[in-house]
Amino acid sequence: MAAQTRQILTSMARLLESAGSSLTKVVKVNVLIYSMLEYNNMNEVYREFFPVDPPARTACGARLSGGSKVEIECVALA
Amino acid sequence: MRDVIVAPSPGLDLRQHYGHHQTPAVRAGGLIFCSGMIAVNPETGEREHGTVTSETRRIFENLKLLLESAGSSLDRLIQVHAMIYDRIEYDVLNRLYRHYVPNAPPARTVMSVQIEAGFKVMLDVVAAA
Numbered sequence: 001m002a003a004q005t006r007q008i009l010t011s012m013a014r015l016l017e018s019a020g021s022s023l024t025k026v027v028k029v030n031v032l033i034y035s036m037l038e039y040n041n042m043n044e045v046y047r048e049f050f051p052v053d054p055p056a057r058t059a060c061g062a063r064l065s066g067g068s069k070v071e072i073e074c075v076a077l078a
Numbered sequence: 079m080r081d082v083i084v085a086p087s088p089g090l091d092l093r094q095h096y097g098h099h100q101t102p103a104v105r106a107g108g109l110i111f112c113s114g115m116i117a118v119n120p121e122t123g124e125r126e127h128g129t130v131t132s133e134t135r136r137i138f139e140n141l142k143l144l145l146e147s148a149g150s151s152l153d154r155l156i157q158v159h160a161m162i163y164d165r166i167e168y169d170v171l172n173r174l175y176r177h178y179v180p181n182a183p184p185a186r187t188v189m190s191v192q193i194e195a196g197f198k199v200m201l202d203v204v205a206a207a
Contacts, residue, residue, distance in 0.1 A: 027080055027104045028111035030202070036192045047099040053082045054093075057100035058114030058202040060161055061192025077080055077106055 001033075001041040001069050008072050009049040016076055023049055025077040031059040032071040042070055081105040086147035087120045090140060095123035102144055105207050110150050114161070114202045115141050116194065125195055130162070130170040133199040138178040141203060150205045155184040159202035165190045171199060 013023050033042055039059060047054070055074070064071050083103035085091035092098040092113070103112040117126045117133035120140050126133070138152065145151055162171055168188060176183070184203075193200045 025080060027106040028204075029100075032191075036194055039194065043097065043099055050099065054099050054101055056102070056104045056111045056113040057098070058159070058161075058200070059098075059194070060114070060189075060200065062189075075111065 001038040002045045004068065004070050005042045005045040005072075006048075008070065009046065012072065012074065013049070019078070021076045021078060023076075024052075026050070026055045026074045027077060028075045029055050029057045030073045031057060032062040032064060033059060034061065034064050034069045036061040038069065079106060083110065083144070083148045086143050089118055089120040089123035090144060091123070092116075092118070103148060105148060108207050109156070110145065110148050110205045110207050112141065112144060112203045112205070114200045115144070116197050116200050125197075127195075127197060130167045130198050131174055133197060134171055134174045134201075137199060137201050138174070141201065145205055148207070150207055152178055152205075153181075154206040155179060155203055156206055157204045158184050158186045160186055160188045161191050161193055161200040161202065162188060163190065163193055163196075163198045167198070 016022050082101045085102045100113045103110050115137045117136040
C-alpha cells in the first residue's frame with residue numbers, strides 16, 4: 001500500500017508539473033483503497049506529499065481493477 | 079487562488095482528532111470542495127455512529143456549519159457523492175436528503191463503498207463559493 005501510494009503521488013506530481021500545475025495547487029483529492037484497514041498505511045505516505053495546507057480529501061474503500069490497492073484522483077488549479 | 083477553509087468548530091477538524099491528512103474544505107475557482115463529511119460531533123469530534131437517518135442528519139448539519147462559515151450554504155451545493163455502506167438503505171438516505179436539499183437539488187451520484195470507522199453514510203460535496 002505504501003509503495004503504491006508513493007508511486008502514484010510521485011507520478012501525479014510529475015503529471016501536474018507537465019501541465020503547468022503542481023501538488024501545492026491541488027484542491028481536492030479522492031482516494032479509493034481496496035480496504036479501509038489499510039487507510040493508515042496510505043495516510044502516512046500521503047502526508048509526505050502535502051506538507052503544508054493539505055487539500056480537501058475523501059477516502060473510501062472500493063473494488064479496484066488489476067490488483068491495485070489504491071487509486072487516487074485529484075482536482076488542481078491550472 | 080486556493081484558500082483553505084478552517085473548521086468552524088473544533089470537532090470538524092478531522093486532522094486534529096483523527097490524523098486524517100486533509101483540510102475540511104478548500105475554496106478555488108469559485109467552488110468549495112469539502113472533504114468527505116461523516117457523523118462526528120462538531121464540538122467534540124466524537125464519532126456518532128447511528129442509523130442512516132441519524133448519521134445523515136448529523137452530516138448535513140455539519141456541512142451547513144462548514145459551508146456557511148465559508149460564505150456558502152446547502153442551497154449552493156453543486157455536486158454530491160452520497161456514499162452509503164449498502165444500497166439497501168438508499169430510500170432511508172433519500173428521505174432525509176430531500177429534506178435538506180428540497181429545491182433544485184444538486185447533481186448526485188450514490189455510491190456503495192466502505193466508509194471509515196464503520197460509518198453508514200458519508201457525503202462528499204462541492205458547493206458554489
